[in-house]
Amino acid sequence: MCGIAGFRGPGESADLTRMMDAVAHRGPDGSGRFELAAEQLYLGHRRLAVVDLAGGAQPMWNEDGQVGIVFNGEIYNHAELRRDLVARGHHFVSDHSDTEALVHGYEEWGEDLPRRLNGMFAFCIVDLRQHQLLLARDRFGEKPLYYAEQGGMFAFASEVTALRAHGGLRFEPDGEAVQKFLACGFLAAPRTIFRGVKKLPAGSLLVVRRDGPVPAPRSYWQFQVEPATTGSARQEAAREEEFQAVLDQAVQRRLLSDVPLGVFLSGGLDSSAVTAAAARALPAGQLETFTVGFNEASYDEREHAAVVAGLCGTRHHVQVLAMEQALDLLDSVLGRMDEPIADPSILPTYLLSRFTRERVTVALSGDGGDELLAGYDTFGALGLAQTCARYLPRGMIRFLRGAAEYLPRSGRNMSLDFKVRRALAGLVHPPAMWNPAWIGPVAPELIARLFEQPLPVEELYAEPVALWNSRPDLSVEDRTLEFYTRFYLTENILFKVDRAAMLNSLESRAVFLDNDLVDFCRRLPFSAKFQSGKTKSIMRQTLRHRLPDSIVRRPKKGFGIPVAAWLRAMPEKRFMGTSPGLKLAEVRRVRDEHRTGHSDHRGVLWGLLALAQFGNAQP
Numbered sequence: 001m002c003g004i005a006g007f008r009g010p011g012e013s014a015d016l017t018r019m020m021d022a023v024a025h026r027g028p029d030g031s032g033r034f035e036l037a038a039e040q041l042y043l044g045h046r047r048l049a050v051v052d053l054a055g056g057a058q059p060m061w062n063e064d065g066q067v068g069i070v071f072n073g074e075i076y077n078h079a080e081l082r083r084d085l086v087a088r089g090h091h092f093v094s095d096h097s098d099t100e101a102l103v104h105g106y107e108e109w110g111e112d113l114p115r116r117l118n119g120m121f122a123f124c125i126v127d128l129r130q131h132q133l134l135l136a137r138d139r140f141g142e143k144p145l146y147y148a149e150q151g152g153m154f155a156f157a158s159e160v161t162a163l164r165a166h167g168g169l170r171f172e173p174d175g176e177a178v179q180k181f182l183a184c185g186f187l188a189a190p191r192t193i194f195r196g197v198k199k200l201p202a203g204s205l206l207v208v209r210r211d212g213p214v215p216a217p218r219s220y221w222q223f224q225v226e227p228a229t230t231g232s233a234r235q236e237a238a239r240e241e242e243f244q245a246v247l248d249q250a251v252q253r254r255l256l257s258d259v260p261l262g263v264f265l266s267g268g269l270d271s272s273a274v275t276a277a278a279a280r281a282l283p284a285g286q287l288e289t290f291t292v293g294f295n296e297a298s299y300d301e302r303e304h305a306a307v308v309a310g311l312c313g314t315r316h317h318v319q320v321l322a323m324e325q326a327l328d329l330l331d332s333v334l335g336r337m338d339e340p341i342a343d344p345s346i347l348p349t350y351l352l353s354r355f356t357r358e359r360v361t362v363a364l365s366g367d368g369g370d371e372l373l374a375g376y377d378t379f380g381a382l383g384l385a386q387t388c389a390r391y392l393p394r395g396m397i398r399f400l401r402g403a404a405e406y407l408p409r410s411g412r413n414m415s416l417d418f419k420v421r422r423a424l425a426g427l428v429h430p431p432a433m434w435n436p437a438w439i440g441p442v443a444p445e446l447i448a449r450l451f452e453q454p455l456p457v458e459e460l461y462a463e464p465v466a467l468w469n470s471r472p473d474l475s476v477e478d479r480t481l482e483f484y485t486r487f488y489l490t491e492n493i494l495f496k497v498d499r500a501a502m503l504n505s506l507e508s509r510a511v512f513l514d515n516d517l518v519d520f521c522r523r524l525p526f527s528a529k530f531q532s533g534k535t536k537s538i539m540r541q542t543l544r545h546r547l548p549d550s551i552v553r554r555p556k557k558g559f560g561i562p563v564a565a566w567l568r569a570m571p572e573k574r575f576m577g578t579s580p581g582l583k584l585a586e587v588r589r590v591r592d593e594h595r596t597g598h599s600d601h602r603g604v605l606w607g608l609l610a611l612a613q614f615g616n617a618q619p
Contacts, residue, residue, distance in 0.1 A: 001026065006044055044070065072143050144158055273547075353506045368493075
């Protein structure tokens with residue numbers, strides 16, 4: 001796991017140094033660079049040493065020094081690739097570096113290389129013979145990669161912060177992006193909060209030639225649901241057996257490490273499944289697990305995590321955090337996020353990562369399980385939502401939504417009143433907009449109040465609506481799965497975990513995003529994922545022989561914090577940013593409505609807080 005940066009065109013060595021320094025937290029174990037003045041080419045790398053500690057330094061080159069790479073990530077099938085490449089005549093110098101497999105893989109397969117990889121990655125391969133750069137990002141975007149083209153220069157980096165360190169680049173906030181960020185809670189690639197700065201989309205590659213314009217990225221893979229028909233009881237039993245096998249294999253692949261390794265264990269189903277599989281694969285008592293607990297009962301999961309840790313015989317570590325401690329970190333964490341983040345759980349995720357890094361360098365996670373296996377409450381509400389949309393006039397839904405504002409408000413995690421108001425907020429829109437409206441921090445009508453020139457709702461939700469409309473062959477349930485997997489997972493969950501972990505120089509590995517496990521899940525019928533009101537049906541059935549009923553039957557809890565109460569106590573000035581077109585008088589009104597309890601504006605206030613703390617998207 002590392003940080004990468006580089007550019008081709010105007011600039012100098014000092015620019016590269018600043019870019020590398022900006023991502024030093026991603027790679028504290030070493031650094032490397034390559035400069036070729038004749039080509040105006042500069043490549044930088046900061047290393048977090050995890051695999052092949054002695055032989056994995058970067059930039060890394062082939063035998064004749066014509067193909068080189070800077071790479072961030074882990075390739076879990078690199079041993080298989082190495083065997084194939086050796087059989088094809090390639091000569092390896094390192095003992096077991098996954099980076100070297102990429103160098104020779106490019107020599108052998110060229111632009112087809114990313115499609116063959118099982119792992120998380122963002123890399124830039126330089127081909128001096130062809131005078132071109134190949135940039136690629138993994139299938140789900142676990143590893144970030146940004147780029148910009150300005151004034152005859154092409155620059156790339158693991159973080160926007162590194163791009164901003166180059167003296168020749170200029171940054172201007174994108175007013176439309178600010179509104180879309182508040183509406184959805186994230187920005188879908190290639191858009192970022194800055195004009196002219198792009199995210200390479202997940203599952204995409206970009207070929208940049210020396211004398212040509214920067215083309216549009218090309219997709220080499222996209223997640224698509226292809227559900228099979230529901231089978232017989234015998235077929236369902238076979239599916240459960242296969243699911244367990246591919247899950248165990250995915251965990252086994254992610255246990256390969258030359259440094260200490262552990263598991264994030266919340267006590268939820270996903271992390272418990274990963275822990276159980278990892279404990280079976282390692283010698284007894286070797287696995288370390290990590291949990292953060294909170295004094296507030298509705299946010300605390302220590303009891304469930306302890307049950308799993310005891311059953312699996314792990315060396316279990318717990319840290320109890322007062323919410324005031326997390327609040328003290330607010331400024332420092334949000335200010336280092338690279339882009340604003342709408343998810344308040346960044347704070348406990350950061351604290352968990354910091355605690356975990358005290359003992360290990362790599363942590364396995366259960367990220368992706370909810371998205372692939374219909375783990376969210378949304379899936380339980382879809383049937384009722386479709387009934388309401390079919391039989392209730394839109395005006396009646398709007399009336400009910402207004403009435404729901406008078407429900408007593410609770411500060412508990414995922415309280416009933418919060419769910420009811422959020423559900424009705426989505427149902428006032430067509431089905432294509434339900435999902436972004438349900439998860440988004442700010443409703444379109446509130447955005448219309450806050451901005452001088454508000455975007456229409458069709459533009460606010462343009463990307464998820466386009467995806468929804470592109471799959472008319474799928475059910476509402478399967479289109480919802482694609483939304484969560486293609487958008488929410490990539491642009492929110494994985495962004496959050498990457499930043500929280502890497503700010504602490506910790507590598508996080510998402511087990512459920514293994515190629516084979518994903519391929520299995522996307523072909524499951526929806527009934528295997530959600531059945532009789534139960535989410536993740538196939539996982540619960542499979543794990544009943546490994547985990548106690550108290551874990552297998554647990555509903556999803558989420559990794560929340562009491563943000564609504566926090567925001568009531570914050571002074572007005574914390575939200576008064578200068579984002580383009582923002583009406584500060586309306587910000588004051590919204591803040592006052594939340595402070596007095598008249599409305600629950602936690603989403604918009606957190607979003608504005610993130611924007612303001614980030615520097616209002618200013619360079």
